Amino acid sequence: MKVVVIGGGMVGAAAAVAFAQLGHQVTVVEAGARIVSEGEWDLRISSIHQQNVEWLQQQGTWPLIRAERRYPYTGLSVQSQDGQRVDFSHEDVAAPALGAMVENKALQAALWQQLDALGVELYERTRVAQYQFDERRVTLSNGVELSYDLLIGADGGNSQVARAAGIGYRGWDYDMRCLLAIAEVEVDVPPATWEIFRPQGPYALLPLGGQRVCLIDYRAESTWQELLAQPTDTLYDMLQTLFEPHIGAHRVLSHGSFPLRRQRALHYHRNQSVVLIGDAAHSIHPLAGQGVNLGFADVQELVEQIARLSLAEALVAYERRRVGANQQMMRAMDMIHVGFCSKHFLPRGAIALGLTGVQRIAPLKRALLLRAIGYC
Ligand SMILES: Cc1cc2nc3c(=O)[nH]c(=O)nc-3n(C[C@H](O)[C@H](O)[C@H](O)COP(=O)(O)OP(=O)(O)OC[C@H]3O[C@@H](n4cnc5c(N)ncnc54)[C@H](O)[C@@H]3O)c2cc1C
DSSP: OEEEEEOOSHHHHHHHHHHHHTTOEEEEEOSSOOOOOOSSOOSOEEEEEHHHHHHHHHHTOGGGSOGGGEEEEOEEEEEOTTSOEEEEEGGGGTOSOSEEEEEHHHHHHHHHHHHHHTTOEEEOSOOEEEEETTTTEEEETTSOEEEOSEEEEOOOTTOHHHHHTTOOEEEEEEEEEEEEEEEEESSOOOSEEEEEOOTTOOEEEEEEETTEEEEEEEEEHHHHHHHHTSOHHHHHHHHHHHHHHHHOSEEEEEEEEEEEEEEEESOSEETTTEEEOGGGTEEOOGGGSOHHHHHHHHHHHHHHHHHHSOHHHHHHHHHHHHHHHHHHHHHHHHHHHHHHHOOSHHHHHHHHHHHHHHHHOHHHHHHHHHHHTTOO
């Protein structure tokens, strides 16, 4: 089968590797330049859950990721603004780890290395100039014409493929922004990630190993507009005051911020030959680190359905299975977002009861954890 993947980000490149490994003829069209991972940790880091770590190992991607840009973590804690806390450990589910923190650039570079080795045709700094869906053909900005049996839209939250195919979206801005900062700690932190909820939004820590951590602070867009207008030293002092009680003395090295948006495509496929995966199909609140994990689950589902059904049937089955799972995760993120941050007694009470229950009821805790790391 001829497969053309539009978008060579983490999800598109992973799909291209998976299809190429199955013997399909794959071409990738990427608007940006080839990604290189070098120097300090980049700010874009993903928590990849354990099931996807194992999938990337099976695909042969894992060992190609720069060793100093992937770091397994074995603990995960969530704490409410009222002090209720639940601690998850890899020992609760007898897994080697709960997942790993991975630099997005390092993962993408590893996948592209595999694409080169698999002989996949790669067009970088290139876009589609014209879609001819009826003839199953695209003309690229460099004049090259490609025919396809399957066109995969993996071009992110502002998908050109979806627009051209007439697939609409439903979604909204959370009116929140997430600040990420890389910091150097004086004393090593344990390989555990945590998140603490406050009325103004959660803050969190990702351990990166080698005395590096990623600090995360979510606040209203208007608050960040004011804070980000201040001198960098003032901003770093504020982060230090917030995180020092948890990680001790540290030095912030770099920072960046991202607006938060939730959206979902109204359809995942069109014309029995066009399909959306990853952020092109769904963008989710990053507070539980599930975005790229859902994208990798899309790839696994698509590959599985195409292996057992005709293409047209496979696309229908893919959409049926992934829409449900993705929307369930989006709704869960919304409930957490509203419940934890609420100033009102009822949602806060429900969260407090929920956390206490999860901490005390071992089977419930185990079931939630298995879900979070992709084991069911
Ligand atoms: C602050 C933040 C923290 C996050 N943390 C996590 C986390 O811990 N764990 C997790 O699982 N997820 C996390 N996510 C979500 C995760 O980053 C996204 O879900 C993931 O990047 C989606 O990958 P993708 O390949 O689908 O899309 P993208 O990463 O958007 O890649 C799309 C690719 O398509 C290319 N492209 C775009 N338009 C075109 C075009 N017209 N033609 C050709 N190419 C095109 C782009 O250049 C890009 O390379 C986080 C997101 C944010 C904002």
